[in-house]
Amino acid sequence: MRYLFPAIAVAGICAFQPSFAQPYPARPVTVVVPVPAGGTGDTIARLIAAQLQERLHQPFVVDNRPGANTTIGATFAARARADGYTLLVTGAPTFTINPLIYPNARYSAASFDYLGIVAAMPMVMLTYPGSPLKTVADVVAAARKEPGGLSYGSFGSGSMPNIIAESFALKTGITLLHVPFQGSAPSLTALMGKQTALAVDSVVAAAPFIQSGALVPIAVASRQHAALLPQVPTFIEQGVPDFVFDNWVGVVAPKGLPADVSARLEAELKAVVQAPEVQKKLGALGFSASWQDGAAFQRRASAEMAQNATVVEKAKLK
Template identity: 40%
Template sequence: MKSKRFFKAALLAATLPALMLNSTLATAQDDYPSRPITMVVGYSAGGATDILARLIAKSLTEELKQTVIVENKAGANSNIGAEYVARAKNDGYTIYVGTIANTINRSLYKDLRYDFVKDFEPIGLMATIPNVLVVNPKLPFKTVQDYIQYAKENPGKLTCASSGIGSSINMSCELFKIQTGTDILHVPYRGSGPAVTDLLGGQVDSMFDNLPSSLPHIQAGTLRPIATTTSKRVKALPDTPTFAEEGVKDFVVQSWFGLNAPAGTPEPVIKRLNEALNKALAKPEVVAAYDKNGFTAPEQPNSPDSLKQYTQAEIDKWKLVVEKANLSAN
């Protein structure tokens, strides 16, 4: 009898810590979020990713009743920010704005220290946007054919800025060069913001920029839009033709942004964030801001699984493009 009581006591002592831990984790998930959340952007301030992140962070703050802070960790075409979050604690308090660049990077970089599939839990798609070819208005060309002619008459002299090697901005330029047989010099920056600044200053000639970061300058007349990388004209730029209209067929590039958490983040936390994101996307002020800035909201249901499938499809698509263009960042 004594040995049986001893065995029960020993068993209770062994299981109690695990029970207490599980209880603590469950309570933490039920109370989530109980403190501020950091939303990491892999680019510098001022670009499309940063603009979108700050817009969504404001609405998430209202939905979650906790402050969502945007933190910029620029460099290596967003790899620095992605690696930082991949190694963060998987408790839902550090999340990442993944982009089309992260799916391109899977093929472009041979020594990545994170895996965008294995190291992240998808939360939901945030938005999609077109790219637009913009030039310094001091340059003589006003159409795509003018741009092509200038590039062919001045091989290697026309410059094309981007937010980094492998970004959708860079890949748009590379695809354009392949399809038109032009020699255009790529000039990478640490984010769209600094690239646009130099474009405005005349240090570079052109850029296949994400629409939101160039739109205010287009509206102010300080940048000239040539064409958009869409199948139809963009609502925010009704007078700007598509590349197809200008004679460059099958040239469609859609940039996108998705919210992700470190792998292993509890499912209830992912669900809470997904619900908050979708509620934020439905807010009238967010809908109005999307229209104003050229963002397109994702179709519903916007689930973690749908972002997971979309991410994998993008990885497969851009792997073929990287191989065809013979690109490498290493």
């Protein structure tokens, strides 16, 4: 009998060893989306999650946690276990604006391991039909003629449109009047009603109104023309150098992800983004499949945050 218990112990260890050796993922993965269900950001996250699920043969379950300009969902993800079973899919402001605007936010850009940028969409400056503001030069001239009198609408203080407009003002040496709204729809509605002179919004939100003639584009904040608005010139083409503000979507995980899990996820995300059917679906949403690996993603987020920090400080957006 004295050999029985050691034998049982060894057998028990052997029985449990395979559970530790299971490759990632061995169980369902939670994909946190810090915006409400049904929007563009949510649609992209669900597309990526479905593709990862198909490739990795485990459920990738979308968990919508909206609120406080994405900080609620981002905080939840940042505090999760760093094992690859919680991912966060979100847009640029989560990393490059919110930590600057919300000093009490319970996460920072350093709270995550960066896995990759999967999509990008340019932003556009707009006006109403019949406006005398046809070009970037027109906007600059009008603002210089009446400093602080030329108004623009945004999604609110610290929103990406607010950052873009104030960055434009700083680059061109003008002053604009900010009129914040609770979202894209009221901002564009006010512009159509001539309550504001300008607005900055996403190409996706603006395109239907531009195509119907309800709004007029002035410039897109990207290096190339937008696929949905190929006729609209960029700010760069109109004399504002390096004026690029893509609203990209990235995938991150809580800081401390095991190296093998990080490498696996990064490789799978790259394969997903490069799949023709995914590129087609992203294009239909107004995004381009814009793969950047984790290292490039982190560098880009860091550079954009530094750029935005200057705007936040000089425009006093806190």
